[in-house]
Amino acid sequence: MSVNVRIPTILRTYTGGQAEVPAEGVTLSEVIESLEKSHPGIAARVLDDQGKLRRFVNVYVNDDDVRFEGGLQTPTPDGAGVSIIPAVAGGC
Amino acid sequence: MAKCAMGKMRRKGLAIMAAQTVATSAGSTGTSVDLGPATGLSCRECGTRFDLGPIFACAECFGPLEVAYDLPTGDPEALRAAIEAGPDNIWRYAPLLPVPADVASKPSLNPGFTKLVDAANLAKELGVTGKLYVKDDSGNPTHSFKDRVVAIAVEAARAFGYTTLSCSSTGNLAGAVGAAAARAGFRSCVFIPHDLEQGKVVMAGVYGGELVGIEGNYDDVNRFCSELIGDPLGEGWGFVNVNLRPYYGEGSKTLAYEICEQLGWQLPDQIVIPIASGSQLTKIDKGLQELIKLGLVEDKPYKIFGAQAEGCSPVSTAFKAGHEVVRPQKPNTIAKSLAIGNPADGPYVLDIARRTGGYVEDVNDEQVVEAIKILARAEGIFAETAGGVTVGVTKKLIENGQLDPSLTTVVLNTGDGLKTLEAVASDSGQTATIRPSLDAFRAAGLA
Numbered sequence: 001m002s003v004n005v006r007i008p009t010i011l012r013t014y015t016g017g018q019a020e021v022p023a024e025g026v027t028l029s030e031v032i033e034s035l036e037k038s039h040p041g042i043a044a045r046v047l048d049d050q051g052k053l054r055r056f057v058n059v060y061v062n063d064d065d066v067r068f069e070g071g072l073q074t075p076t077p078d079g080a081g082v083s084i085i086p087a088v089a090g091g092c
Numbered sequence: 093m094a095k096c097a098m099g100k101m102r103r104k105g106l107a108i109m110a111a112q113t114v115a116t117s118a119g120s121t122g123t124s125v126d127l128g129p130a131t132g133l134s135c136r137e138c139g140t141r142f143d144l145g146p147i148f149a150c151a152e153c154f155g156p157l158e159v160a161y162d163l164p165t166g167d168p169e170a171l172r173a174a175i176e177a178g179p180d181n182i183w184r185y186a187p188l189l190p191v192p193a194d195v196a197s198k199p200s201l202n203p204g205f206t207k208l209v210d211a212a213n214l215a216k217e218l219g220v221t222g223k224l225y226v227k228d229d230s231g232n233p234t235h236s237f238k239d240r241v242v243a244i245a246v247e248a249a250r251a252f253g254y255t256t257l258s259c260s261s262t263g264n265l266a267g268a269v270g271a272a273a274a275r276a277g278f279r280s281c282v283f284i285p286h287d288l289e290q291g292k293v294v295m296a297g298v299y300g301g302e303l304v305g306i307e308g309n310y311d312d313v314n315r316f317c318s319e320l321i322g323d324p325l326g327e328g329w330g331f332v333n334v335n336l337r338p339y340y341g342e343g344s345k346t347l348a349y350e351i352c353e354q355l356g357w358q359l360p361d362q363i364v365i366p367i368a369s370g371s372q373l374t375k376i377d378k379g380l381q382e383l384i385k386l387g388l389v390e391d392k393p394y395k396i397f398g399a400q401a402e403g404c405s406p407v408s409t410a411f412k413a414g415h416e417v418v419r420p421q422k423p424n425t426i427a428k429s430l431a432i433g434n435p436a437d438g439p440y441v442l443d444i445a446r447r448t449g450g451y452v453e454d455v456n457d458e459q460v461v462e463a464i465k466i467l468a469r470a471e472g473i474f475a476e477t478a479g480g481v482t483v484g485v486t487k488k489l490i491e492n493g494q495l496d497p498s499l500t501t502v503v504l505n506t507g508d509g510l511k512t513l514e515a516v517a518s519d520s521g522q523t524a525t526i527r528p529s530l531d532a533f534r535a536a537g538l539a
Contacts, residue, residue, distance in 0.1 A: 006319065006322075007322075008149075008318075008322050009321075009322045010147075010149055010150075010151045010154070011151075013151075019322060019323065045151075045152070045153075045154070054153060054154050055417055055439060056137070056149065056150075056153070056154040056155050056156065056436075057154045058315070058434070060315065063312075065311075065420060065434070067419070067420050067434075068420065068422075083315070083319060085315060085318045085319065086148065086149035086154050086318065087154065087434065087436055088148060088149050088154070088155070088156040088157075088337065088436045088437075089148065089149075089260070089314055089317065089318045089321075089331075089333065089334045089337060089436060090260050090310070090311075090314035090317070090318075090333050090334070090337075090369055090432065090436060
């Protein structure tokens, strides 16, 4: 499955400045593995030492926050948009 | 007059003080940006240091960035006197904030120094035998505490050369940004959930900036803004609670400074604070810690309590379950200004409540409405729903024995009830309608 991944500004050093990059995978976990192959080093920024999503990272598959779905096992349908967003925004 | 007072404060206060780095400044170049005592940004998670700039998340671990300072030190008595000689707004604390020294001379809404109300009637109503105070931030220029944080963000926006101010908002912030932008000469374009209370929508729109409703809840709005800031479409925009968030959040420290100063430079024993993202609670704790470190108050234990609405209670749920992480929720409460289902500072709120021996509690919507009425009838203070949450939670904490009624307690009211009329409108209208005659008055039994 091919998806488009929106990259936050702080990770664009890994993507040559690109704000959106293609990746492959049927789950979010596979998409991150695919990203790591194309852009080495990026997975360690998104995942912690235990391989879980870092607590200050939000990931959306289309409009759904993966924490409400299947986490890293959330399905990523063909053509889906995946957004990686810093969680420390908003509110007061 | 304000400028003069600030100048006096600077001369009197800083001349006798040597600079002391409270947070380590290793790795920070400081850059040419003038934000007063701010020396850089530091990741709250991993400690990585960054220069002052419009960034908000750590490039290493995504953790939140915080302002690090060279805070003044020296004779606390002289610093207290310098502060007391300052203007009657947040700029009296300028030496402790990321703002330039001449901040009081710039166009600003000059928020802060709101009333600390001695709430003796409410104390009786709730069974408090010690002192109970309400810090009433509805007295700010746009009637919520948001004026404090926005005023600081405006100074950061100036320093970084932005001309457009923006934010994601549950309503109060939108109004605060619109008003501050109007006064300070910025363009504003703010984003809100499309279904907010009319009072907040009108208050946000009247200042003339762009007010955009997003079809979704606050978390959807916040996500949209986070994406916009990373897109060329958002280039040149200062989002007060996204790319300016490290500076913006510091404005909430002024609540801690004011409470202590108004208590005669003493720490309260207990504070009850509403939780939306949790930033306000963490910054009040930071402010209290700074006052202790600077010797402006005597160090003693204090407890911080967090208040949420049951329909959006990710932090209280995590607290009660003993968790260290906060699982997001989909909000469903009348307390829309607190309806953040994915609170960015939630984990830190848990840390602070546990460290200080406090608690995080929630109340349902009926209890929120009841609490708004209790406060209004006891003290003549009309709180918005967030204030209903704090008063309602205070009542519950006392009933459950978690809050000691014999101590000095401060409860925050962060906004004005006029913004959330819907919450109490159904049974707070006319109690009688009569003809304009004495007979009718007598007949209605009103004498």
